[in-house]
Amino acid sequence: MTDQVDHQVTIDDLAELMKRTAGVSVDPLILEEESGSGWDTFGLDSLGLLGIVAELEKRHGMGLPEQMERCKTPADFLAxxxxxLMKGA
Incomplete structure (x- = not known):
């Protein structure tokens, strides 16, 4: 991922963030196929999700809404x- 605000976060980016910030390894293809499943399907808890949010905020230099923590699925989170990111571009 880059520091550009207009960069869209992809499934591959999310899988990499899950591994690096939460220690959860997920094949991006499986993450994409199961993106409507809950985070627990992939072994990610709320603290892991907070780590991902914090990393994205740092990379993009902008805050993400508090409701990010309430996104129940990877698909919701990416949306x-x-x-x-698009609004901030």
């Missing part, structure tokens, strides 16, 4: 993150 919100990418929506915020």
């Amino acid at each position: 919100v993150v990418n929506g915020v």
Whole structure:
């Protein structure tokens, strides 16, 4: 991922963030196929999700809404993150 605000966060980016910030290894293809499943399907808890949010905020130099923590699935999370990034572009 780059520091550009207009960069969309992809499934591959999310899988990499899950591994690096939460220690959860997920194949991006499986993450994409199961993106409507809950985070617990992939072994990610709320603290892991907070780590991902913090890393994205740092990379993009902008805050993400508090409701990010309430996104129940990777698909929801990516939709919100990418929506915020597009507004900030």
